[in-house]
Every structure is written in structure tokens, then in C-alpha cells.
Amino acid sequence: MTSYESFFSRDAHSFRASAIRVFAKLINDPKIISFAGGVPNPDTFPAERIAELAARVVREKRAVSLQYGPTRGLPRLCESIAKIMSERGVACTSDDVLTTTGSQQALDLIAHTILDPGDVVAVELPTYIGGSASFFARSATLVGVQQDDEGIVPESLREVASKTRIKLLYTIPNFQNPSGRLMTQQRRGAVLQLAEEFDFLVIEDDPYGELVYVDGADTTAMKSRDGQGRVLYLGSFSKVLAPGLRCGWIVAPPALLERLEIAKQAADLCSGMLDQSIVDELVANGELQPQIARVRDFYRGKRGILIEELEKHFTSHAHWTSADGGLFTFLTLNDNVDTASKVKEAVANGVAYIPGGPFFVDGSGANTMRLTFAKESDERIRTGVSRLAHVFGFDER
Ligand SMILES: Cc1ncc(COP(=O)(O)O)c(C=O)c1O
Numbered sequence: 001m002t003s004y005e006s007f008f009s010r011d012a013h014s015f016r017a018s019a020i021r022v023f024a025k026l027i028n029d030p031k032i033i034s035f036a037g038g039v040p041n042p043d044t045f046p047a048e049r050i051a052e053l054a055a056r057v058v059r060e061k062r063a064v065s066l067q068y069g070p071t072r073g074l075p076r077l078c079e080s081i082a083k084i085m086s087e088r089g090v091a092c093t094s095d096d097v098l099t100t101t102g103s104q105q106a107l108d109l110i111a112h113t114i115l116d117p118g119d120v121v122a123v124e125l126p127t128y129i130g131g132s133a134s135f136f137a138r139s140a141t142l143v144g145v146q147q148d149d150e151g152i153v154p155e156s157l158r159e160v161a162s163k164t165r166i167k168l169l170y171t172i173p174n175f176q177n178p179s180g181r182l183m184t185q186q187r188r189g190a191v192l193q194l195a196e197e198f199d200f201l202v203i204e205d206d207p208y209g210e211l212v213y214v215d216g217a218d219t220t221a222m223k224s225r226d227g228q229g230r231v232l233y234l235g236s237f238s239k240v241l242a243p244g245l246r247c248g249w250i251v252a253p254p255a256l257l258e259r260l261e262i263a264k265q266a267a268d269l270c271s272g273m274l275d276q277s278i279v280d281e282l283v284a285n286g287e288l289q290p291q292i293a294r295v296r297d298f299y300r301g302k303r304g305i306l307i308e309e310l311e312k313h314f315t316s317h318a319h320w321t322s323a324d325g326g327l328f329t330f331l332t333l334n335d336n337v338d339t340a341s342k343v344k345e346a347v348a349n350g351v352a353y354i355p356g357g358p359f360f361v362d363g364s365g366a367n368t369m370r371l372t373f374a375k376e377s378d379e380r381i382r383t384g385v386s387r388l389a390h391v392f393g394f395d396e397r
Pocket of ligand 1 (some may be wrong): 105238243
């Protein structure tokens with residue numbers, strides 16, 4: 001057989017490979033200082049504890065940890081998740097929780113359950129590529145909504161909703177990937193009002209809400225204001241424990257959750273029970289909060305150094321988001337330079353970043369880039385920013 005094209009489904013023809021995966025290979029070359037990663041630093045993973053707990057649950061709880069489990073998730077873990085939700089301002093019980101194989105699976109299940117080909121999903125400009133990928137994979141149409149430093153601009157969302165029938169809005173209100181922005185509570189309220197006025201559902205994706213580096217950041221979930229049952233909230237242990245433990249969750253109204261549960265039965269029967277068992281032990285032992293505190297401490301200093309260095313080298317040439325939490329700052333050059341065209345030169349100069357264009361579904365954002373402070377040492381962050389400034393002609397070396 002020479003071609004399989006005629007065998008592919010309609011949706012398979014709509015699949016989009018991640019436009020930033022090509023940069024992944026830049027991340028692991030030690031000669032290159034990388035601001036390009038999109039992953040947590042392995043030094044934050046509680047590896048020894050995970051090893052101990054893994055051994056224990058395999059030896060002592062094999063009938064659970066090595067067995068098929070309920071599609072909804074390990075019951076005690078669902079209860080712990082309901083408690084975590086109440087700390088985020090959302091009153092719910094374990095019956096409102098569906099565990100997922102990372103929040104990425106939650107995005108796919110929701111897309112499968114809600115979207116028909118051609119349905120319109122509103123996404124932030126810029127947005128998380130894995131989110132767009134899930135919607136494109138269902139042949140949806142994506143439209144962009146403007147953000148400013150307070151989050152989604154309500155007038156822009158209104159304009160989009162007035163022109164097209166939006167079925168779903170996808171938002172990452174806490175320290176968004178890629179922009180690092182925190183949406184204000186006032187804007188969250190305005191977005192929900194528009195959801196009611198124009199009758200669409202909202203995915204609130206929140207993998208970064210616990211990674212806070214400043215005082216007074218209000219990360220209270222949009223879901224806490226969800227009087228009408230329009231919000232599907234997604235949580236994840238990936239950024240506070242380890243993404244290799246594929247452990248996320250959805251909190252949604254019962255009628256939606258029941259349908260998503262059936263979609264999940266078809267997808268994987270249940271999420272990995274070994275992963276869930278490990279996370280369950282850790283959370284039930286009260287080890288999550290101290291772990292979160294350690295992860296915050298780990299990133300806080302690095303974030304400070306990156307911002308400080310940007311101020312030193314880029315102040316007259318660009319602006320960037322304050323990254324009060326999460327893993328990223330997002331930089332916009334004052335001039336109309338296409339950052340994608342400079343990647344090669346940057347790598348030749350020993351520094352890597354992710355050009356921002358692929359995060360914008362409307363084709364804008366060529367003069368932007370995403371920078372993570374997660375990977376490199378303090379010293380290498382300093383050297384990396386000065387190399388970056390050199391590449392863009394902003395500094396002498
Ligand atoms: C905004 C956002 N949503 C979802 C995910 C997927 O996370 P998980 O590991 O929980 O599948 C990521 C991962 O980077 C992300 O940045």
C-alpha cells in the first residue's frame with residue numbers, strides 16, 4: 001500500500017501536529033541555555049517519596065493499584081480532590097469529580113462529548129497548543145479572543161459571540177500557558193455573564209493555580225461563581241507533583257460528568273490505578289501542601305532572576321508579563337520582528353526560546369516569544385538573557 005489517506009477519518013484529516021514540538025530537541029542540549037521548555041523541572045519531583053509509595057502500594061494494595069478501577073477514579077482520591085476544590089473556592093463532593101489521565105485527556109473527552117465538526121470554540125489569544133489540538137482533532141472551528149493584562153477582554157468576547165454561535169470557551173485563568181497571565185476576578189465574572197447571555201459552556205483549565213510566587217494573587221476558581229452550571233473545571237497534579245503520574249480531574253455538573261464518564265469508558269476504562277494510588281497516598285498523608293510550598297520556593301527565585309534580567313536587557317525594546325505564578329513569561333517585542341525567523345541564530349548563540357506565533361489561532365503574535373524560567377540554573381538564566389539580547393541586537397557582549 002502506498003497511501004492510507006483514504007482510510008483516515010474526517011477528524012484525522014483535521015489533526016494538527018504541535019507546532020512547537022519541533023523545538024523540543026533544543027531543550028536537552030547542554031550547550032544551549034533553554035527558555036524553550038514547557039515542562040516542570042525534574043528537581044521538583046518528590047522522587048524518593050514516589051518510589052517509597054509506589055513500592056508500598058504495589059506490595060500492600062495490589063488488588064487496587066495493579067487492578068482495573070472505577071472509571072470515576074479511586075474513591076478516596078476523588079474525596080481528596082473535592083477537598084482541594086473547596087480550597088479553590090468550589091464547594092463539591094467526590095460525586096462531582098471524574099479523574100482523568102492528565103488534564104490533557106479531560107480536554108479530549110470534553111471535545112469528543114461536546115463538539116461536532118464545525119462547532120465554534122473560542123480560545124484566548126494566545127492559548128495552550130494542547131487545548132487547540134484537542135478541538136482541532138474534532139474538526140472544530142477555533143476563534144481567538146483578545147487578552148490584556150487582566151485576562152480575557154470582555155468586549156472582544158462579546159464581539160466574537162455576537163458574530164458566531166460559540167459552543168465552548170476555553171480559558172486558562174491562572175498563570176496561563178503561554179502568557180503567564182492571571183485573570184482578575186472581575187474579568188472572570190464578566191466572562192461568565194457573557195457565557196450566560198450567549199449560552200455557551202466554559203472550560204476552565206487550571207494546572208498552574210498552585211504555583212504562586214507573589215502575595216495577594218487571587219486564584220479563586222471561576223467555577224466558584226458558576227451558579228448556572230456552565231463551567232467544566234480541569235485540575236492536574238502534573239505541575240505540583242510530576243506529569244509522569246498522569247493524574248488530572250474534571251469537576252462538572254452531574255449531567256455533563258455522566259456523559260464524560262461514558263466517553264472515558266470508551267477511551268481507557270479508567271486512568272492508571274498505580275498512578276492514582278501513589279497520588280492518593282501522598283495527598284491522604286498530608287504531603288501535598290508541603291510539596292507545593294517546596295515547588296513554589298524552587299521556582300520563585302528563578303522567576304525573579306529572569307524578570308530582573310529582562311528588565312536589564314529588554315526594557316527599551318519589549319514588554320513582558322509579570323509571571324506572578326506558573327512557569328512562563330511572555331515577551332512582546334516593540335518592533336515587528338518575526339521571532340520564529342531568529343530561532344536558528346539564537347540556537348547558534350547558545351540560547352533557545354519558543355516563538356509565540358503558534359499560540360495564536362488567528363495568525364498574529366509573530367513578534368512574541370514564550371520564555372520559561374523552569375529549567376535553567378540562576379547563573380544560566382542570567383547568561384541566557386544576555387545571549388538573547390545579543391541575538392536581537394539589543395546589547396553588546
Ligand atoms: C494549560 C495546560 N493544560 C493542560 C496541560 C496538560 O497537563 P496534564 O499533564 O495534566 O495532562 C498543560 C501542560 O502543559 C497545560 O499547560
